[in-house]
Amino acid sequence: MRLNQHDIDAIKTVVADICGEGTIVRLFGSRLDDAAKGGDIDLMVELDEAVEHPARLSAWLSVKIMRATQGRKVDVILAAPNLEELPIHRIAREQGVILSHDE
Numbered sequence: 671m672r673l674n675q676h677d678i679d680a681i682k683t684v685v686a687d688i689c690g691e692g693t694i695v696r697l698f699g700s701r702l703d704d705a706a707k708g709g710d711i712d713l714m715v716e717l718d719e720a721v722e723h724p725a726r727l728s729a730w731l732s733v734k735i736m737r738a739t740q741g742r743k744v745d746v747i748l749a750a751p752n753l754e755e756l757p758i759h760r761i762a763r764e765q766g767v768i769l770s771h772d773e
Contacts, residue, residue: 672701673711678769680738685715688731693717696766699745710743711735714762720752 673681685695699712713735721727728746735744749759 672709673697673769677711677739677742681711681713681735682769684734684738685731688727688734689715689717695769696762697769698762698766702765702767710745711739712745712747712762714747714749714759714766717748717750719750721748721750724748724750724753 681695685693694716696714696716697712698714700709701711713731715731728748731746732744735746736742747756747758747762749755749762
């Protein structure tokens with residue numbers, strides 16, 4: 671995984687502040703490949719409750735995490751009971767890694 675502990679902690683803190691403690695965050699995509707270079711940070715944020723404005727929340731999380739990780743590009747997809755399940759959600763669940771503060 672090509673994220674340092676500082677970035678993992680920053681991501682978890684931002685998500686907890688905006689979405690609440692216990693929100694699951696999965697890293698997926700190119701940042702899981704230790705041999706790759708560069709690439710954005712692809713995250714899936716899993717929420718237990720319906721999201722009223724998903725595009726706004728996704729953009730807000732992206733911006734806040736980007737600032738907290740020294741300007742790295744961040745893509746955030748949301749999973750919530752009221753949102754359509756897309757193939758990217760399945761990929762993130764199958765290939766992604768849940769981030770935790772103590773990795």
